[in-house]
Amino acid sequence: MGGGLSGLTAGIHLIERGFEVEIFEKSSVCGGKLSSFKERHLGCDISLEHGFHVWWGQYYNFIDMMKRLNIKRHLKEIHSIEIKVKGCANETIGFSPKVYPFFLLFPLLFSRNISFREIMKSGTIGLLILGYDKKRYDKWFDKISFNDLMKEYDTPENIQKVFFEPFLQAGFFAEPHEISAASFLELFHFYLSGNIRDFKCYHIGGNPQEKVIEPTVKYFLDRGGRVNFNSEIENLIIDNYKVKGIQQKSNDIHVYRDGEVIHILQTAPLERSIFKRSMPVQEIPEDNYIKVELPQNQTIFIGFFNGEIIALSGECTHAGCLLNWDYKEGRFICPCHGGQFSRDGYPLKGPPLIALSRFKIGENVKEPSYEHAVSQQVVHSADYFIIATDIPGVQGIANNIMMSVDEWQKDEFHKILNLKTSSCIVLRIWFNKSLEPDRLPVGFTSGFKFIIVYFILSQLNDDVKECSRKTDTQCIEFIIIKTPDMINLSDAKLLELVTPEIVEIFPEIKDTPMIDFSIMRHDNYTFFNKGAVNLRPHVQSSIFINLFYSGDWVYLDAPVFFMEKAVMTAKIAVNHILLKEGIAPNPIYLPNVRGILS
Numbered sequence: 001m002g003g004g005l006s007g008l009t010a011g012i013h014l015i016e017r018g019f020e021v022e023i024f025e026k027s028s029v030c031g032g033k034l035s036s037f038k039e040r041h042l043g044c045d046i047s048l049e050h051g052f053h054v055w056w057g058q059y060y061n062f063i064d065m066m067k068r069l070n071i072k073r074h075l076k077e078i079h080s081i082e083i084k085v086k087g088c089a090n091e092t093i094g095f096s097p098k099v100y101p102f103f104l105l106f107p108l109l110f111s112r113n114i115s116f117r118e119i120m121k122s123g124t125i126g127l128l129i130l131g132y133d134k135k136r137y138d139k140w141f142d143k144i145s146f147n148d149l150m151k152e153y154d155t156p157e158n159i160q161k162v163f164f165e166p167f168l169q170a171g172f173f174a175e176p177h178e179i180s181a182a183s184f185l186e187l188f189h190f191y192l193s194g195n196i197r198d199f200k201c202y203h204i205g206g207n208p209q210e211k212v213i214e215p216t217v218k219y220f221l222d223r224g225g226r227v228n229f230n231s232e233i234e235n236l237i238i239d240n241y242k243v244k245g246i247q248q249k250s251n252d253i254h255v256y257r258d259g260e261v262i263h264i265l266q267t268a269p270l271e272r273s274i275f276k277r278s279m280p281v282q283e284i285p286e287d288n289y290i291k292v293e294l295p296q297n298q299t300i301f302i303g304f305f306n307g308e309i310i311a312l313s314g315e316c317t318h319a320g321c322l323l324n325w326d327y328k329e330g331r332f333i334c335p336c337h338g339g340q341f342s343r344d345g346y347p348l349k350g351p352p353l354i355a356l357s358r359f360k361i362g363e364n365v366k367e368p369s370y371e372h373a374v375s376q377q378v379v380h381s382a383d384y385f386i387i388a389t390d391i392p393g394v395q396g397i398a399n400n401i402m403m404s405v406d407e408w409q410k411d412e413f414h415k416i417l418n419l420k421t422s423s424c425i426v427l428r429i430w431f432n433k434s435l436e437p438d439r440l441p442v443g444f445t446s447g448f449k450f451i452i453v454y455f456i457l458s459q460l461n462d463d464v465k466e467c468s469r470k471t472d473t474q475c476i477e478f479i480i481i482k483t484p485d486m487i488n489l490s491d492a493k494l495l496e497l498v499t500p501e502i503v504e505i506f507p508e509i510k511d512t513p514m515i516d517f518s519i520m521r522h523d524n525y526t527f528f529n530k531g532a533v534n535l536r537p538h539v540q541s542s543i544f545i546n547l548f549y550s551g552d553w554v555y556l557d558a559p560v561f562f563m564e565k566a567v568m569t570a571k572i573a574v575n576h577i578l579l580k581e582g583i584a585p586n587p588i589y590l591p592n593v594r595g596i597l598s
């Protein structure tokens with residue numbers, strides 16, 4: 001379940017060993033958070049992704065998979081990153097093969113903002129980092145926040161601001177007071193000491209869809225794998241300690257007209273009910289849409305187009321988020337990733353490529369009975385199941401399964417339901433002014449209210465680079481923490497809010513008018529909040545012997561994060577299946593798992 005990086009990794013590793021594999025993906029494309037899409041800016045077709053992605057040398061399993069798929073050649077080295085701390089001079093962290101653990105000291109010793117006295121005062125937190133041990137640290141530090149840890153270990157404020165917070169925010173897209181101290185220590189250990197021989201970081205020049213996802217999907221399909229798009233899985237069919245099948249969400253919506261009344265019917269097999277809403281035709285406005293909310297978190301829009309009544313699905317065809325109708329703009333707008341659709345449902349902007357589903361408006365249709373609804377359920381059976389969705393996906397399944405498991409089996413799903421996601425906004429701006437020549441293409445910040453990371457796309461993304469050359473422009477991507485007051489902010493207001501920070505980070509573009517922009521809003525980034533370690537399920541379900549979890553929200557004994565964790569958990573899930581079938585498992589490559597003093 002789930003055709004993101006994790007689901008695809010599991011798929012190719014199983015198919016290589018002769019299994020029959022089928023992937024069920026909720027949206028119309030594979031890739032999840034690693035997918036990319038085309039947008040048109042300044043007359044150029046540009047590939048943009050959910051947020052620019054960075055690989056690290058210690059992504060051993062992902063890089064090994066790229067090597068086998070013949071796509072490792074896309075990795076290009078990033079030689080150094082810029083650290084921008086509010087009110088301080090810029091710092092640079094250089095990557096190169098250096099001797100562990102001394103390279104951890106270099107950024108401190110060569111810092112333009114940290115004094116020798118402050119370095120001496122940070123001995124206790126330094127020893128804690130060098131003594132990293134995942135099992136013990138998860139137990140001791142998950143209940144407290146990063147800020148509590150800094151206080152407890154008497155860490156000088158400058159070390160916290162200049163050395164720790166930029167990595168913390170760039171990794172977690174959340175504020176320091178919310179983040180679990182255990183997750184911070186794990187992140188810091190993994191990224192700075194995970195690869196003790198080769199401290200390196202890479203990018204692929206943008207377009208992960210074409211360079212990573214499509215070759216992986218092709219490899220899978222060429223070996224007989226199957227991918228079902230627009231197939232959201234909503235429940236498991238269970239039998240004691242085994243999962244027998246998975247249930248696909250049935251989109252059984254009927255719209256029909258009976259004289260001067262429009263009826264909308266939805267059969268809801270899980271609730272054993274039929275939902276019905278009726279409205280007189282004269283209530284439907286000529287130039288507007290009525291939003292009809294249906295059970296199972298679905299909506300449809302009813303309105304007039306070219307004098308005819310039309311009914312459109314309210315689900316974005318990119319990732320299934322519920323759309324809003326913007327009357328002033330005459331467009332449907334996706335609050336998740338910024339996709340936009342025309343009045344009659346055609347994609348105009350952002351990631352969606354497919355038009356909104358349009359319901360046929362039947363005349364004199366017989367109302368479906370409950371029995372009819374149940375016969376519409378789509379169930380797929382198999383020997384093994386891997387849940388490789390994002391957090392909202394696994395929570396949808398956990399919510400439904402709660403109705404059919406025994407009391408003692410509920411704990412695993414109850415914990416999953418308590419996992420959280422964090423939000424961020426990705427803003428790209430175009431302007432025609434050169435940047436200072438010494439600006440580095442990747443920057444992490446600290447001390448700013450909104451901006452936490454920036455990427456100079458005109459140096460990093462191949463399409464943007466080409467467009468910048470042709471149009472003599474620059475493009476920068478900013479990752480912005482989404483605070484509660486930003487939730488309903490319009491694009492114009494958002495730009496107004498963050499512009500002072502943009503100018504503080506890039507003073508050279510002060511007074512330069514912006515010539516274009518693009519905004520994406522994310523709500524399903526895995527959150528590493530206090531207390532979450534204990535909620536994460538292990539790869540092997542503790543209840544069902546043939547059910548596994550994979551993704552960056554799953555618990556692992558080793559310190560690993562994000563894309564590498566999505567790949568590693570999938571490989572571990574596959575190994576469990578191989579072992580159950582008496583087949584030799586695949587090698588799993590571990591980073592440096594302990595601190596030098598542990």
Ligand SMILES: Cc1cc2nc3c(=O)[nH]c(=O)nc-3n(C[C@H](O)[C@H](O)[C@H](O)COP(=O)(O)OP(=O)(O)OC[C@H]3O[C@@H](n4cnc5c(N)ncnc54)[C@H](O)[C@@H]3O)c2cc1C
Pocket residue numbers: 001002003004005006007024025026027030031032033034050051052053054055231232233234319388389390392393394396426522525550551552561562563564566
């Ligand atoms: C802005 C941004 C920047 C990032 N930068 C980096 C980076 O620089 N380095 C790094 O290592 N990581 C980065 N990440 C994180 C990285 O993208 C993720 O860790 C990784 O892509 C997770 O892969 P996944 O397959 O586990 O999950 P996802 O990519 O979330 O895939 C899950 C899939 O499941 C599908 N799905 C959901 N529910 C259902 C359901 N009920 N039924 C069927 N399918 C379902 C979804 O549509 C999706 O395709 C970034 C993420 C974001 C958002």
